[in-house]
Amino acid sequence: MARQELARFLRQRREVIGPADVGLTAGGRRRTPGLRREEVAGLAHMSVDYYTRLEQARGPHPSPRILDALTSALRLSPAERVHLFRLAGASPTPPAGPVRQVRPYVANLLRRIPEAAAVVTDVTYDVIAFNPLADALLGDLRTEPNLARRRFMRVGGYESSSAEEFGHIAVARLRAAADRYPRDEPLANLLAELRAGSAEFTEIWKTNPVRSPGHRTKTISHPQAGPLRVNCDVLTIPDDDQQVVFLTADPGTPTAHALRHLAATG
Structure with missing residues (x-):
């Protein structure tokens, strides 16, 4: 029964992922x-034979290495990864590393809030996505994208209260994250x-x-806007162990006008 459930789960996941989701071209009409x-x-x-046997509930019990490879190939979330291991009768191993890509719907969210500066960080505090206002407000996120390095090594960015x-x-x-x-x-x-x-x-x-993160206020010393x-x-x-940080101003304040100007001028 467990082998059949594993096969069903693999088929279901394969059928809901498109080629574009994994960086492949469609290559013509698909049946x-x-x-x-x-x-x-x-x-x-x-x-292909080994994977086919897994989907047909005819294969051997996959090893943790195989399960991790399937996790990557099928773009499983952390919860789905744990479920896959359990279906295979194996204990989940620690993930090899954090997710360092941004899901399209999260990236689209950043573009829909033009008067808010927004960044997405992974667990290492690398900024892996941001909108133009965040770049203008925080100071060249491409040159030094890691917020922890900015904070402790004093490289890039502007002083904050x-x-x-x-x-x-x-x-x-x-x-x-280290744990x-x-x-x-x-x-x-x-x-290190x-x-x-x-x-x-x-x-x-x-x-x-x-x-833990939450709602806070701070003052950023911007070299042009003050x-x-x-x-x-x-x-x-939670699925990707990432955070979206929004920086906004109270409506009608001088900061709100300054952010609007930064958004317009970059």
Whole structure:
């Protein structure tokens, strides 16, 4: 029964993912929706025969390595990944690393709120998506996209009144990320860099802070617009372990007018 449920789950996931979702071209008319078996097998680096037997409930119990490959090929969420492992009778292994791509609907959200600066960060505080106002407000996110590095290494960005509070929030999130993704090399390299380059980061890390994002206000010292008092609100994307940060101004305030000007001029 479990093998049949695993086969059914694989078929269902394959049929709801389009070629564009995984970076493939459609290649003409398709008789059935979703990906072809050979496409999933190629994405998962396994033979078509082996994958076909899994879908037909004839294959052997897949190993954790195979299950992780299927997770990547079928773009499973963390919850779906756990479900896949359980169907296969295996204990979920720690994920190899965090999601570092932005889902299209999240990227579209950033474009629909022109008077709010918005960024998406992964668990390492890399800004992986942002709108033009965020770039103008926070200062060249392409040159230095990592907010933790900006905060502790003093590279890029503008001074903020909430820098001390954000330092504790950042360390709390990075510590949690290190526990969840112990095998992720980019995260390990970032933590090593911050420990070596920032005594403040090391001291905060020792305290094991427990902080969570939420609604806060802060003042950003912008070199052209001057001091800007903004609201900072964080929404989480649990499936991808990401956060969307919105920076807005109270209507009718000087900051609101300044943000509107920055949005218009870049």
